[in-house]
Amino acid sequence: xxxxxxxxxxxxxxxxxxxxxGYDFGVGILHPFIAKDDLERRMVxxxxxxxxxxxxxxxxxxxxxxxxxxxxxxxxMFSYLYTPLFLILASLILRGVSFEFRGKIESEGWKKFWDFxxxxxxxxxxxxxxxxxxxxxxxxxxxxxxxxxTLFSLLxxxxxxxxxxFLLMFLEHGALWLSFKASNSVAERAQATAKKIWPILLIVAxxxxxxxxFATNLYNNYFNHPIWFIVPLIAVLSxxxxxVFMNTSFVKAFFASCVMIVTVVFTGVxxxxxxxxxxxxxPSYNLTIFxxxxxxxxxxxxLIVAxxxxxxxxxxxxxxxxxxxxxIKKEDLEDKEVETY
Amino acid sequence: MDTVLLARWQFAMTALFHFIFVPLTLxxxxxxxxxxxxxxxxxxxxxxxxxxxxxxxxLINFALGLVTGITLEFEFGMNWARYSKFVGDIFGxxxxxxxxLAFFLESTFLGVWIFGWKKVSKKVHALSAWxxxxxxxxxxxxxxIANAWMQHPVGYVIRHGRAEFVNFWAAVLQPxxxxxxxxxxxxxxxxxxxxxxxxxxxxxxxxxDVRLFKKAFKIGAYFGLYAAIVVFIIGDLHASEVARTQPTxxxxxxxxxxxxxxxPMYLFLIPDEAHERNVVQILxxxxxxxxxxxxNPNSTIKGLKSFPKKDRPPVTITFVSFRTMVGLGTLxxxxxxxxxxxxxTDKVFEKKGFLKLMVYAIPxxxxxxxxxxxxxxxxxxxxxxxxxxxxxxxxxxxxNSAQIIMTLIGFIFLYGVLGIIDIYLxxxxxxxxxxxxxxxxxx
Numbered sequence: 001x002x003x004x005x006x007x008x009x010x011x012x013x014x015x016x017x018x019x020x021x022g023y024d025f026g027v028g029i030l031h032p033f034i035a036k037d038d039l040e041r042r043m044v045x046x047x048x049x050x051x052x053x054x055x056x057x058x059x060x061x062x063x064x065x066x067x068x069x070x071x072x073x074x075x076x077m078f079s080y081l082y083t084p085l086f087l088i089l090a091s092l093i094l095r096g097v098s099f100e101f102r103g104k105i106e107s108e109g110w111k112k113f114w115d116f117x118x119x120x121x122x123x124x125x126x127x128x129x130x131x132x133x134x135x136x137x138x139x140x141x142x143x144x145x146x147x148x149x150t151l152f153s154l155l156x157x158x159x160x161x162x163x164x165x166f167l168l169m170f171l172e173h174g175a176l177w178l179s180f181k182a183s184n185s186v187a188e189r190a191q192a193t194a195k196k197i198w199p200i201l202l203i204v205a206x207x208x209x210x211x212x213x214f215a216t217n218l219y220n221n222y223f224n225h226p227i228w229f230i231v232p233l234i235a236v237l238s239x240x241x242x243x244v245f246m247n248t249s250f251v252k253a254f255f256a257s258c259v260m261i262v263t264v265v266f267t268g269v270x271x272x273x274x275x276x277x278x279x280x281x282x283p284s285y286n287l288t289i290f291x292x293x294x295x296x297x298x299x300x301x302x303l304i305v306a307x308x309x310x311x312x313x314x315x316x317x318x319x320x321x322x323x324x325x326x327x328i329k330k331e332d333l334e335d336k337e338v339e340t341y
Numbered sequence: 342m343d344t345v346l347l348a349r350w351q352f353a354m355t356a357l358f359h360f361i362f363v364p365l366t367l368x369x370x371x372x373x374x375x376x377x378x379x380x381x382x383x384x385x386x387x388x389x390x391x392x393x394x395x396x397x398x399x400l401i402n403f404a405l406g407l408v409t410g411i412t413l414e415f416e417f418g419m420n421w422a423r424y425s426k427f428v429g430d431i432f433g434x435x436x437x438x439x440x441x442l443a444f445f446l447e448s449t450f451l452g453v454w455i456f457g458w459k460k461v462s463k464k465v466h467a468l469s470a471w472x473x474x475x476x477x478x479x480x481x482x483x484x485x486i487a488n489a490w491m492q493h494p495v496g497y498v499i500r501h502g503r504a505e506f507v508n509f510w511a512a513v514l515q516p517x518x519x520x521x522x523x524x525x526x527x528x529x530x531x532x533x534x535x536x537x538x539x540x541x542x543x544x545x546x547x548x549x550d551v552r553l554f555k556k557a558f559k560i561g562a563y564f565g566l567y568a569a570i571v572v573f574i575i576g577d578l579h580a581s582e583v584a585r586t587q588p589t590x591x592x593x594x595x596x597x598x599x600x601x602x603x604x605p606m607y608l609f610l611i612p613d614e615a616h617e618r619n620v621v622q623i624l625x626x627x628x629x630x631x632x633x634x635x636x637n638p639n640s641t642i643k644g645l646k647s648f649p650k651k652d653r654p655p656v657t658i659t660f661v662s663f664r665t666m667v668g669l670g671t672l673x674x675x676x677x678x679x680x681x682x683x684x685x686t687d688k689v690f691e692k693k694g695f696l697k698l699m700v701y702a703i704p705x706x707x708x709x710x711x712x713x714x715x716x717x718x719x720x721x722x723x724x725x726x727x728x729x730x731x732x733x734x735x736x737x738x739x740x741n742s743a744q745i746i747m748t749l750i751g752f753i754f755l756y757g758v759l760g761i762i763d764i765y766l767x768x769x770x771x772x773x774x775x776x777x778x779x780x781x782x783x784x
């Protein structure tokens with residue numbers, strides 16, 4: 001039971017991470033295209049300024065929880081996905097410092113350079129997280145003698161498709177975020193972009209759902225317990241609603257996008273159960289929530305910690321988000337009494 | 342090249358680089374919170390400008406500390422998979438708790454602090470600064486609880502081929518962890534205080550904003566004296582704990598080869614590892630080492646020769662790092678005492694020579710912190726978990742040396758470039774004048 005609870009929490013941490021940092025990635029990738037001058041670029045960056053750092057902590061927590069609850073999976077997942085994880089790490093490092101560094105020297109070239117860094121190193125993790133999860137859904141080639149894959153074996157068609165799918169989800173998510181967090185012409189461009197990306201996202205989502213049937217075993221759990229079909233159904237429904245909302249309220253469309261990202265992650269996670277990482281060579285080597293977990297004692301201690309503290313974290317993160325809920329205006333950026341990037 | 346050695350180089354490099362930025366975060370976060378509280382209490386605009394001035398430096402420094410920390414969490418799994426598998430039941434928990442209790446607090450309220458000047462009341466804004474400070478220091482607590490368990494494993498059994506928790510609180514509350522935590526955060530407080538005093542001294546020498554920087558120097562001197570004394574006292578207690586729990590580390594720290602009752606401490610000594618002796622050892626203080634290690638003049642200090650060669654840590658680097666750290670720690674007390682005396686007698690501004698010295702003293706507490714980390718980690722060798730798991734048995738089997746070389750080069754290049762930029766920006770903004778109360782340019 002504890003193992004299953006931790007499996008759900010593990011999925012939830014990744015889902016929340018993608019829901020939050022997802023729009024940071026989208027904003028980072030879109031900002032050179034949506035913003036036309038330095039002031040507009042600063043507006044775009046400042047929409048995520050107060051929150052990107054707190055969003056990224058969900059990744060650290062997801063990593064920490066994997067380590068604490070499923071140490072064997074942590075050990076294998078991180079050493080098997082060595083190169084993509086290094087690239088993700090380097091990207092997160094560069095993206096993080098670029099927000100801080102960009103405005104610190106008054107020079108056109110300096111700012112252009114960091115704008116490019118923000119773009120590229122938001123793009124790379126957005127795709128690579130998708131590639132990594134696509135490969136986990138498919139299973140990784142490992143058995144008793146170890147791991148037999150390479151970076152290039154990760155770049156298989158299904159892995160790449162998942163990468164593109166994640167990228168599009170994050171782009172849409174970021175465009176929707178800017179649609180109501182930025183103002184004037186920047187917001188208008190973001191709204192137009194959100195509408196343009198949507199049909200492509202729809203097509204790729206449909207291909208993903210179909211290809212998943214052939215490339216993975218994820219659907220087995222669903223056919224055994226059809227009630228769970230409700231989760232992918234909500235994902236599809238929120239994708240459709242997202243477009244409907246775009247005609248009336250971009251805030252609502254953004255929340256539909258949040259629901260979609262969470263339910264997409266859970267579509268995969270439910271399909272994996274009880275595996276964390278299946279072996280594509282032989283199912284008897286699958287890393288499951290039972291053979292790779294911590295002791296019951298540790299799972300219990302960690303559950304107590306999570307039950308007490310995660311709601312507190314969520315409460316103050318919501319408070320902080322509401323504090324900065326207003327759209328960023330150009331005047332805000334010129335106010336010398338307020339700190340901005 | 343050997344994967345164990347490469348993985349060790351990579352960890353040492355990424356951890357020591359991370360630890361350039363962390364101690365300042367630990368100390369300066371409290372100092373900025375104190376400055377802002379002084380502003381809220383007195384309404385004195387100098388304190389507000391001081392808060393913003395040092396706050397900007399805090400942020401430049403914080404950015405790199407934050408992002409380089411993620412590397413370490415991932416690195417356990419990437420390069421040290423067998424270690425992660427063996428200790429995950431125990432080691433993973435404090436890491437996850439660190440993120441949940443500390444990182445969220447620190448990052449969320451830092452966002453409020455940076456961007457919330459007009460969004461929240463003065464009191465809530467100052468409270469955010471305190472929450473950031475507590476967040477960073479709580480994070481130090483949990484990561485050091487994890488590290489203390491590697492130094493002195495407690496509260497576990499070996500079951501299913503790995504270490505499993507039987508008593509969570511034994512690991513959390515063990516003296517080793519608490520002493521290590523207090524020693525480390527106070528070391529960070531010293532770094533922060535000397536940073537504030539040094540930069541204030543620089544501006545005082547240039548006659549910049551004298552009123553403001555005298556106040557800043559005063560805050561630095563008070564906090565610095567407290568921290569320099571406490572870090573030394575806790576350091577002494579911590580060394581006794583090491584003597585009790587890690588005799589090989591203690592022997593290497595003092596380069597003691599022969600077991601001796603009532604062991605003396607030599608003020609000057611040159612180790613010769615190849616011949617298992619010291620080439621030179623002079624100026625011995627009788628029984629001093631026994632007193633320091635066990636607080637008992639007749640206690641027995643075990644020499645390195647009483648341990649099999651395969652269980653001994655590298656001696657020279659451990660010894661030299663420890664000695665230099667202790668020497669620097671002594672120097673910090675003297676400097677902080679004199680600074681405190683000058684503040685008390687209101688002579689800070691007159692002693693130009695001392696102010697100059699304080700500018701050049703800024704890097705010294707950083708050096709002491711790095712050396713302390715080297716003593717802790719190199720002194721634990723050849724064990725990754727003392728007495729339980731050897732470092733050589735802890736690496737990832739799925740990773741080959743070419744991959745580690747590639748990422749090692751990647752990290753050196755990345756960290757090198759970012760480190761240079763960050764330090765350049767710190768210099769640039771430390772040299773700038775604090776802005777007047779109403780303007781806040783630069784972006």
